[in-house]
Amino acid sequence: MNYRKIIISQNLDERLLEKIQVLIPEWKIITGRDPAIWSDHIHDAEIIAGWKTEMKQLIMNGERKNLKWIQTWSAGVNALPLDTLEKGNVQITTANGVHAYPISETIFALILAFTRKIDTYVKQQQKKIWHHAQMQEEIHNKTIGIVGVGKIGKETAKIAKAFGMTVLGVRHSGKSEEFVDEMFTQDQLMKFLPKCDYVIVTLPLTSKTRHMFGKNEFNLMKPSAFFLNIGRGSIVIENELVQALENQQIAGAGLDVFETEPLPENSPLWEMDNVIITPHTSGNTEFYDQRLIEEIFIPNLKNYLLGNIPEINLLNYKKGY
Missing domain, CATH: 3.40.50.720 (NAD(P)-binding Rossmann-like Domain)
Structure with missing residues (x-):
């Protein structure tokens, strides 16, 4: 059976993960920070939630045939290969507002x-x-x-x-x-x-x-x-x-x-x-994952499943934010 795939490169709380699973029960969800968990799935993942530096080379190598949308776990997008992703028509949404x-x-x-x-x-x-x-x-x-x-x-x-x-x-x-x-x-x-x-x-x-x-x-x-x-x-x-x-x-x-x-x-x-x-910690909070998932990712996911572009915090490639 061919599953639609989503990679969540974070160690999510089970309660938050269940909220996502309810929306996409027939999808294969790969979740966890360790690259060993998700590196073999980059080539056919449709959605990536959470960007890791190890993903860049895989994406640059063309291992992204199904990739449609990336939800970052940060407000900044400077670490992403934006030129490559723009050419591939990949939509990017950020964590802007969580902080x-x-x-x-x-x-x-x-x-x-x-x-x-x-x-x-x-x-x-x-x-x-x-x-x-x-x-x-x-x-x-x-x-x-x-x-x-x-x-x-x-x-x-x-x-x-x-x-x-x-x-x-x-x-x-x-x-x-x-x-x-x-x-x-x-x-x-x-x-x-x-x-x-x-x-x-x-x-x-x-x-x-x-x-x-x-x-x-x-x-x-x-x-x-x-x-x-x-x-x-x-x-x-x-x-x-x-x-x-x-x-x-x-x-x-x-x-x-x-x-x-x-x-x-x-x-x-x-x-x-x-x-x-301070060591780049001003945005750290106990509510980070909860806000990102409940206020940004899930509303965007619902919209995406209807065939629409995810709109909350959608990156404008020309502006860079």
Whole structure:
């Protein structure tokens, strides 16, 4: 018997797996992280849910005769062979939106850590030092600038309003958004950056966003401003960020993503007192799989089974997101 196949390259909770099985009882479902489980099925799988680096070579070798749709487990698609998949008319949907709550929480954890000197006090506690560290700032009535007002940016703006902040946004279309007081386009950074006390980058990596932030942009920021990047490392020219921090052109940086990951041990960022580093974990949450399956994959699967293109978070190949 010839089964239609789906590969789920994750160790899914049985409850979530059952929700999928109910929809496709006659399909063969291959599930698990170990490549040994699914590598022999790439050539005739119709759907792949969860992208693994080991899949790239198999896909590039043409082992994808039935592949119609890939659901990624991340918001970014930079690791996928997009040119090959586009030529094969493979639809790609992403995990965009799953991260809105955990990443916005991380953003404010970093902002509050800087403003209320939490990182400094943790270091002092380890050395048993009792010192106020000139702590006096607060975030109420400050201006937060969100570069990339998608789902993460919207949630960040909503939280910022609870703190009484002025919210500025940057988005490609310049379209207004709830909780954002003023919206800018990418070519208006010169006007946008000097207004911000906190600059938050939530953008995907595309040809237009690569190295978007460098020496010129940091020169436009206030010396008292903090820079936070939870988008992609290559949006920033990292050595120029290091220089801006060393020269006190900006007050500090909260960084979850880097040009090279893991961040090399010889990176000067590790040793800087005005930098907080997190290891690309800002999107981690106990509800990750549940949200992805229930809010994105299953609705898309239902649509796909009706003969339609999965619409939620459908990748636009031309835009890169």
